[in-house]
Amino acid sequence: MxxxxxxxxxxxxxxxxxxxxxxxxxxxxxxxxxxxxxxxxxxxxxxxxxxxxxGFINCHCHLELSHLKNTIPQQTGLVNFLQHVMSNIAASNEEKLAAMQSAENELYKTGIVAVGDICNTADTIPIKQHSKIHWHNFIEVSGFVETGAQKRLKEIKKIADQFSILNFKFSTVPHAPYSVSKKLFELLNTLPNNNLISIHNQESEEESKLYKNKTGIFLELYKNFGIDISKFNSSGKTSLQTWLPYFTNNQRIIAVHNTFISKEDLTFTKSYIENRTSNIAFCLCPNANLYIENNLPPIDLLVKNNCTIVLGTDSLASNHQLNMLEEIKTIQQYYPKIELQTLLQWATSNGAAALQMKEKLxxxxxxxxxxxxxxxxxxxxxxxxx
Ligand SMILES: [Zn+2]
The missing domain is CATH 2.30.40.10 (Urease, subunit C, domain 1)
Incomplete structure (x- = not known):
């Protein structure tokens, strides 16, 4: 040998x-x-x-959005960004496939060996079938109207089945607190063999306004899309403090973005997971936060509270590249006291543990x-x- x-x-x-x-x-x-x-x-x-x-572990990406590179204006806020993504910018299947293939090449060449990839469709399957990267597919469900929860879950199962039949690793996960009803959270909590959860968390300040007192710009978004939220009751708490207790089955959770997370949220999280075998990793995608909201999460606060931190690139809809080194450099620029060794640990061993791939990676x-x-x-x- x-x-x-x-x-x-x-x-x-x-x-x-x-x-x-x-x-x-x-x-x-x-x-x-x-x-x-x-x-x-x-x-x-x-x-x-x-x-x-x-190799780097990219805990948050949306390969299926690769064709949106350079199409969405920067720094207009999350709600405007979402409206652009949902407006379905025209692209042919060939264009979408070419964009995904080029993104996959970029991920591989720059040293990313595993990706936690959000999937709203089965579009990425042809790329992943020929990829040397390890993928955990987060099949993402949304639906803010309680009565539609069962139907939404049934629809997303058809996507999940396409991954399942090919033996891809996957789990079914909530999109975000502002797009998933309490009922849908409850259904996800009891879904069998569904231990690894990813969720977009506190990406905008508006999310907590919605949960604390049913105000803010999300109400306009629902109105524009004709979503009736009359049955939604504010909890009087932040979104994180509302949705985290919906997960009672020791799930492993990756909370993504956390741009507006507070000290109280972290204290709450700590006490919630203390008596469980569940854990929570906070995934940072700083370049996407700068692109969408021109803001960054309180990374020093997360460090001070001994949080488990992992990194992601998010998608080419909200980032100029899918390169973990660029995320590391951005954090260094804004938080120069965090040592390179720590940042590399977030990008490697922490990410592998969060995606349940530490046996190999x-x-x-x-x-x-x-x-x-x-x-x-x-x-x-x-x-x-x-
Ligand atoms: Zn995302």
Missing amino acids: SYNKFSATQLFDGYNFLPTGTVLITSVKGEIIDTVASEDAGDDVQHLKGILSP GSFEKGKKPGLVLIEKNLKESKRIL
Whole structure:
């Protein structure tokens, strides 16, 4: 059996930077054999310039929206953004497929080995069938009118079945607090074999206005789309404090965006999950937040509260690229005190755990096959090398 041996300017193992000179040994196919000191590594060590890291885990993307790249105006707020996405900008099937294929290539080449991908349709299946990336498909359901909940779930099951029949990993998940009724949340809570939940959370300040006292710009959105919300009662609490208790079956939850999460929300979350085996990871997509709302989540507050943080790119409808390094750089720019080692951990081992893929991905531990990524030129570029 022959091996690959790599050393690099810096070697990051998914958790920490390893001592200078450490050599990573893998099989030819990229399975991790060991990390050893340089004096124990023998001959034929390839030296790489840059940071060598396990492959990135992108916990939030919408591959099916790739054709919307550069079509939606920036910084107009979430409600305007949603109206643009829902207006179904014309694209042929060929154009959609070409855009998704080019996005998948970008994900792969820049070092992303796994994606948590939101699916409202089965459009991405032809791309995923030929992809070397690991996918967890979040089949997303919405419906804010209580009486339509059963029907919505039935409709989305037809999409889920198309993933299921091909043995893709998937779970059925709520879109967002402002688009899912209490009844639909309750149905999702009891759906069998549906442990991994993703939800867009507190992406706009308007979401909490809706839940606290049934006011704000979402009321206009419902009116524009002819959605009757007369039966919706405000809870008097923030959206997070309202929807989280709907999940009572120890689900693993990825809350995405969290742009307007508060200290009280975090205290609430901590006490809610304390006595359960459920956990919650907070997924940050800073470039999408800047694109849509020109705002960023309180990342320092999440760090201070020891929250589990993971990263995502969101879609090309709200981002100029699907590149995890660009998300890392944006966080560094606005939160320079957060160490690179921490950011890389969010992008690798934390993401792998959140997507329930840590057996294989996220770190340089014996037996895993996490993909090798080289981050070059002072964080300018990343590329998959194995
Ligand atoms: Zn999203």
